[in-house]
Amino acid sequence: MKRNKRGFIVMLLSVVLLSMLLGACSSKESGTDSAGGSTGGSSAGEKITLEFWTIALQPTFTDYFNELISSYEKEHTNVKIDWKDYPYDAVTNKLLTSIASGKSPDVVNLNTEFASQMGSKGAVVDFNDFLTDEQKGAYFDGIYNSTVIDGKAYALPWYTGTEVLFMNTKLVKQAGLDPANPPKTREELAEWGRQIKAKTGKAGYAQQLVSKLLPIDGVSILSEDKSKAAFNTPDTEAMINNLKKLMDEGVVLKEDADFTKQIQYYSGEQVAFELAGSTFINFIKTSAPDVYKNTVAVPLPTGKGNLRLSNSMDVVVPVKSEHQKEAVDFAVYVTNAANQTAFSKAANTLPSTKESIKDPFFTQSDNTLEAQAKIASAQGLDKAADYMVGVPNAKDINSAIARGLQKIILNGADVKQTLTETEQEVNQILSQ
Known part of the structure; x- marks a missing residue:
């Protein structure tokens, strides 16, 4: 389940080949749609094999998937599942x-970004053509809609995660604050940071200057049809000026701090808070066991956007599957509430299904930091959504916005002028 950054970049770079590769695929001899994939089911009694690909889940979860596959095959005696697992x-x-060779797998595990890129190239099926409203409604709306482009749903959400607020209770108490009544909004978090700075000399938290800061604060990065930049607004100026002020005051460390730096600052008790996913726990548990013991996890304070940004893994069905109907049925089975709940318990992940969250596993705590983070993260799933999905050249757009933020906040560039320049750069990227 490790999300390797190099692999992610390879994914985004590789997707530009899809149109060419799809065109190179030979059409099926019969029962095909315009994209070359079978739209019908198998004949009655016909034995079929579905090829199912996952990412980095063997050998840790081999027993779970063997049991899941066995149960499915018992219920569907004409279907055999051929499970393959590959590194990220x-x-x-x-x-x-595989797509280029015309021998496509039937059900594939991808992240939301690449699933949407595949969808935008017409390489995966639209689940809206197969699912009932009840089936679609089983998933959290924001997470399901993260792969909907122009009304077409290109993936089923699987396991996911959202950020929480980690707090060093020693520093919080030294500042006269009560960790049992944590901040609920970004504004309250800033006030806590000011008190931390005044009473302890430490900063509130470290921040990476990335594009997600805009939607967190209620700013749309692109227009609704994703054809042009939409962030050059007074609201964006106010958000940037506020962050710059917090950094000038020392409430937020004045630098572009990536995740590694944030771990260092929190482990060294140079900051009192960390905004991160549950993987952060493993790092501080190893690097700073005393800080780990003093840390609690609570729901992430919301900005004006009132949303939680999720980081999801999905399941898609390539259009080149020869058994689309059966593949969709298996994809729904893998991601249904019962199986997502079971997988979350085995893998300590979060599900994307509404019914799963009712399970006591996501509400009852043994007071460990891991349990606190899981529960706090689960509480934000109803507001969760991925962002910048289905956008061509999303990586370039995110990089352009990050550079603009750096120029303004770290180098003192004029806010309005830099926003205009960044807007022009993003529009140029979108026109390519």
Whole structure:
């Protein structure tokens, strides 16, 4: 389940080959749609094999999937599931090569970004053509809609995660604050940071200057049709000026702090808070066990956007599948509430299904930091959504916005002028 950054970049770079590769695929001899995939089911009694690909889940979860597959095959005696698991870095090339050869897998595990890129190229089926409203409604709306482009749903949400607020209770108490009544909004978090700074000399938290800061504060990065930049507004100016003020005051460390730096600052008790996913726990548990013991996790304070940004893994069905109907049925089975609940318990992940969150596993705590983070993260799933999905050249757009933020906040560039320049750069990227 490790999300390797290099593999993610390879995914985004590789997707530009999809149109060419799809065109190179030979059409099926019968029962095909315009994209070359079978739209019908198998004949009555016909034995079929569905090829199911996952990412980096063997051998840790081999027993879970063997049991899931066995249960499905018992209920569907004409279907055999051929499960293959690949490293994160390898799955993209294998998938693209498979599509080009005309021997596509039937059900594939991808992240939301790449699933949407595949969808925008017409390489995966639209689940809206297969699912009932009840089936679609089983998933959290924001997470399900993260892969909906122009009304077409290109993936089923699977396991996911959202950020929480980690607090050093020692520093919080030294500042005269009560960790049992944590901040609920970004404004309250800033006030806590000011008191931390005044009473302890420490900063509130470290921040990476990335594009997600805009939607967190209620600013749309692109227009509704994703054709042009939409962030050059007074609201964005106010958000940037506020962050710059917090950094000038020392409430937020004045630098572009990536995740590694944030771990260092929190481990060294240079900051009192960390805004991160549950993987952060593993790092501080190893690097700073005393800080780990003094840390609690609470729901992430919301900004004006009143949303939680999720980081989801999904399941797609390539259009080149020869058994689309059966593949969709298995994809729904893998991601239904019962199986998502079971997988979350085995893998300590969060589900994307509404019914799963009712399970005591997501509400009852043994007071460990891990349990606190899980519960706090689960509480934000109803507001969760991925962002910048289905956008061509999303990586370039995110980089352009990050550079603009750096120029303004770290280098003192004029806010209005830099926003206009960044807007022009993003519009140029979108026009390519």
